[in-house]
Amino acid sequence: MEVHGHCRNGVLRSSAIVLKALPMIDLYTSPTPNGWKVAIALEELELPYETHVLNLSEKRQFEDWFKAMNPNSRIPVIVDREADDLTIFESGAILIYLAEKTGRLLPQDIKGRMAVMQWLMFQMSAIGPMQGQAVSFERYFHEDVPAARTRYHNETRRLYEVLDSHLAHNEWLAGEYSIADIANWSWLRSHKWARVPTDGLEHLERWMAANAARPGSQRGVLVPPSPGKAELVAKGGATIVTQ
Ligand SMILES: N[C@@H](CCC(=O)N[C@@H](CS)C(=O)NCC(=O)O)C(=O)O
Numbered sequence: 642m643e644v645h646g647h648c649r650n651g652v653l654r655s656s657a658i659v660l661k662a663l664p665m666i667d668l669y670t671s672p673t674p675n676g677w678k679v680a681i682a683l684e685e686l687e688l689p690y691e692t693h694v695l696n697l698s699e700k701r702q703f704e705d706w707f708k709a710m711n712p713n714s715r716i717p718v719i720v721d722r723e724a725d726d727l728t729i730f731e732s733g734a735i736l737i738y739l740a741e742k743t744g745r746l747l748p749q750d751i752k753g754r755m756a757v758m759q760w761l762m763f764q765m766s767a768i769g770p771m772q773g774q775a776v777s778f779e780r781y782f783h784e785d786v787p788a789a790r791t792r793y794h795n796e797t798r799r800l801y802e803v804l805d806s807h808l809a810h811n812e813w814l815a816g817e818y819s820i821a822d823i824a825n826w827s828w829l830r831s832h833k834w835a836r837v838p839t840d841g842l843e844h845l846e847r848w849m850a851a852n853a854a855r856p857g858s859q860r861g862v863l864v865p866p867s868p869g870k871a872e873l874v875a876k877g878g879a880t881i882v883t884q
Pocket residue numbers: 671673674675676697702714715716717730731732733881
């Protein structure tokens with residue numbers, strides 16, 4: 642496992658002295674939408690963290706040391722050293738935890754809180770699984786299955802249209818910018834990889850541009866650095882796609 646320190650924000654400034662904060666959170670991740678969600682949230686919240694990169698093709702996620710943290714063998718996972726090594730898997734749960742830890746990106750009042758939760762759950766239960774399958778059948782699956790390709794493509798596009806209609810009347814998904822925006826944008830930014838267009842969805846595209854313009858988003862999507870080359874990503878995806 643490669644271990645990289647990513648404490649870009651772990652710098653405390655006090656008059657003349659500049660101190661580096663110790664990483665507080667271990668982030669086990671990979672350059673994928675579910676991983677970016679957590680990196681973006683950590684950057685937005687300016688929490689010091691250390692990144693542990695898993696190359697998913699090497700299948701380290703199935704080893705016992707990793708399964709002890711997540712029995713489902715998936716990234717992302719965090720360990721909060723400041724909270725008695727509290728270990729959390731499932732990116733939605735991690736985002737809620739980080740928001741609660743800092744009191745940011747998730748309102749306290751019940752109405753505001755539930756608005757964020759419902760759009761977060763929309764991503765976890767719909768955008769993620771459907772777009773994930775769209776990518777698998779477009780790019781990774783070992784045989785071409787046109788009916789599956791069409792189904793996941795159409796369902797993903799339909800979900801984008803749901804977001805677009807909502808964003809026609811809302812700047813962000815739930816009141817102020819929140820973990821719901823982070824979760825959904827982390828997937829939407831890869832829509833071309835799934836070959837699902839956003840054409841004609843002007844409100845969605847306006848919101849995507851607003852997310853992309855945030856410094857926290859820009860730092861988060863570089864954690865960890867992606868191999869960049871489409872062939873390499875496709876080869877890696879093909880090694881982990883299940884039949
Ligand atoms: N519902 C989980 C999904 C996590 C997930 O599917 N992670 C993928 C990368 S985006 C993974 O670790 N895949 C490894 C594999 O399939 O072996 C979450 O949101 O955390």
